[in-house]
Amino acid sequence: MYYHDFDGKYIVGYRVDNGETTKRLVLKTKVQQASFFNFLSFFRQDCDENYNTSSNFCDQGLEEIVISSGGSGSGVAPYYSLFTQELVEEHNSGGGGGDSEGGGGGNGSGNTTQQQTCTGGKVYNTTTKSCQCPQGTAPNQAGNCVVIDPCAEINQQILDPDYISKVNELKTKTTKKVENGYRHNKDGTFSALTRTAVNGHSLIINADINTIGFAHTHLDSFLTGGYDSSGNPEEKKPIRMFSPQDLITFLSIAKNTQRGNVSVANVYGTVVTSIGTYMLKFADDPTTIPNISASHLKKDYLAYMEKYPSNKEKAFLKFLKHSVKIDGVKLYKVESDGSVKKKELSSNENVDTTNC
Amino acid sequence: MFATLSCKAQIIPIEQQLTYTGDIPDGAYVKDVNGLLNDYVGTWATTQNGDRYEFQIVKVTKNYLNTTWDKLYMRYKIFNISTGKVLVDVTSETDDSPFVVRGAYLASTGTHYVLNYIGHNNDCGQNGHVFIEVVGSSKNQMNIFLSVTGDVSPNCTSPVTTQILPIQKMLLTKQ
Numbered sequence: 001m002y003y004h005d006f007d008g009k010y011i012v013g014y015r016v017d018n019g020e021t022t023k024r025l026v027l028k029t030k031v032q033q034a035s036f037f038n039f040l041s042f043f044r045q046d047c048d049e050n051y052n053t054s055s056n057f058c059d060q061g062l063e064e065i066v067i068s069s070g071g072s073g074s075g076v077a078p079y080y081s082l083f084t085q086e087l088v089e090e091h092n093s094g095g096g097g098g099d100s101e102g103g104g105g106g107n108g109s110g111n112t113t114q115q116q117t118c119t120g121g122k123v124y125n126t127t128t129k130s131c132q133c134p135q136g137t138a139p140n141q142a143g144n145c146v147v148i149d150p151c152a153e154i155n156q157q158i159l160d161p162d163y164i165s166k167v168n169e170l171k172t173k174t175t176k177k178v179e180n181g182y183r184h185n186k187d188g189t190f191s192a193l194t195r196t197a198v199n200g201h202s203l204i205i206n207a208d209i210n211t212i213g214f215a216h217t218h219l220d221s222f223l224t225g226g227y228d229s230s231g232n233p234e235e236k237k238p239i240r241m242f243s244p245q246d247l248i249t250f251l252s253i254a255k256n257t258q259r260g261n262v263s264v265a266n267v268y269g270t271v272v273t274s275i276g277t278y279m280l281k282f283a284d285d286p287t288t289i290p291n292i293s294a295s296h297l298k299k300d301y302l303a304y305m306e307k308y309p310s311n312k313e314k315a316f317l318k319f320l321k322h323s324v325k326i327d328g329v330k331l332y333k334v335e336s337d338g339s340v341k342k343k344e345l346s347s348n349e350n351v352d353t354t355n356c
Numbered sequence: 357m358f359a360t361l362s363c364k365a366q367i368i369p370i371e372q373q374l375t376y377t378g379d380i381p382d383g384a385y386v387k388d389v390n391g392l393l394n395d396y397v398g399t400w401a402t403t404q405n406g407d408r409y410e411f412q413i414v415k416v417t418k419n420y421l422n423t424t425w426d427k428l429y430m431r432y433k434i435f436n437i438s439t440g441k442v443l444v445d446v447t448s449e450t451d452d453s454p455f456v457v458r459g460a461y462l463a464s465t466g467t468h469y470v471l472n473y474i475g476h477n478n479d480c481g482q483n484g485h486v487f488i489e490v491v492g493s494s495k496n497q498m499n500i501f502l503s504v505t506g507d508v509s510p511n512c513t514s515p516v517t518t519q520i521l522p523i524q525k526m527l528l529t530k531q
């Protein structure tokens with residue numbers, strides 16, 4: 001597809017394969033800026049394999065520039081704007097900041113808006129027409145958005161009456177035989193979580209690109225209802241701290257913020273137990289989060305919980321430090337009076353508690 | 357590997373593990389001083405609904421996190437008797453494999469034992485605690501069942517709706 005002005009002067013061309021614009025064809029010397037009205041040229045025969053040497057633009061030859069694929073919609077044909085007198089290339093906004101991967105919650109296919117694709121957790125500011133880190137974050141050296149002050153974010157979040165209501169409800173359910181919980185969506189709503197496998201007591205969190213966090217219970221020890229042959233009850237002993245699966249879910253939510261749909265400043269995970277309410281925040285570059293396996297981590301996790309049975313904070317922090325090794329994961333405890341405590345390992349690997 | 361212990365190493369009998377107060381100290385040995393785990397060792401099996409269930413239990417001594425532990429490790433294989441089709445087989449897994457069912461604790465009553473279970477479909481909820489108990493005067497039978505936890509991670513594309521280990525108590529015979 002070739003664009004010429006009324007004088008036949010070549011502007012630009014595009015190669016379209018299977019409905020997708022794959023290459024831009026420019027003159028080898030420079031891109032010709034059109035100064036008159038758009039005129040779609042079908043003079044393809046001038047630039048086929050056997051170049052017509054009398055043709056102006058074919059004489060000069062065309063250079064092919066590959067257009068990098070942006071997923072669905074990247075092949076939408078550009079048009080020449082009469083108002084700006086320049087060529088405009090459109091991108092399908094899809095779901096989540098122009099990224100075509102799993103765009104759940106997006107505007108759906110075929111809906112095109114002009115916007116720039118932002119990376120590193122930035123969002124497009126339509127006023128300034130630029131990609132910027134969302135509130136509560138700032139770009140690191142790599143240009144990716146990192147939370148400025150996790151404590152400030154937590155202190156603000158725990159003022160949310162909806163969040164308070166959900167956590168208070170969960171506090172009444174730690175003695176149940178099944179977990180309860182909620183997924184927190186970016187529009188401020190909470191979605192109740194459902195249980196997983198048959199007879200299991202855990203929940204499916206089903207985080208997507210519109211998820212900012214979750215809050216759920218971890219249970220006290222409870223009787224399975226069965227008895228051994230001596231008549232002694234068979235008791236299940238859940239662990240009252242984040243599980244490896246909780247951690248992986250939290251990290252997936254943090255990692256998703258790269259798409260610019262949710263700010264990493266808002267991302268959290270909460271576990272409500274009878275020994276305290278704990279929260280996870282991510283305080284590093286989400287683009288550095290690696291893929292990790294719950295199966296292999298669980299072995300280490302259980303070892304730490306077994307070694308420190310009466311100090312779950314210490315067990316979890318040591319697990320984070322020595323097995324998970326993702327420095328950005330930070331642990332906080334929200335006390336019953338509303339104060340927030342940061343939990344870290346000291347140099348001798350005891351638990352340091354500081355006010356948030 | 358069995359670590360050489362100093363004569364000052366603290367011995368904690370396995371039946372006291374659950375009631376022990378505080379962290380398990382560095383250098384401690386959580387030990388089966390009374391041989392309570394010995395009756396569990398062996399191969400146990402049964403056939404149910406055309407499927408053969410085989411469980412191999414060994415007693416091991418492991419050192420990790422500066423502590424020594426006596427544990428039961430369990431491996432299993434389930435296959436269809438008629439077709440020979442193997443439903444699951446972890447009998448060749450090494451001790452470091454997450455799919456070996458590792459002992460967690462002896463009940464404080466000493467009358468049953470609990471192990472941590474991670475299945476091949478762990479991301480989709482195949483996980484929980486396996487309860488085992490040796491029964492009968494000859495101690496040649498064992499009850500076993502899985503109490504499902506069902507933790508699911510984001511890597512799961514379809515939550516599992518059935519477990520492969522028995523969730524109802526199953527009676528095994530020593531082979």
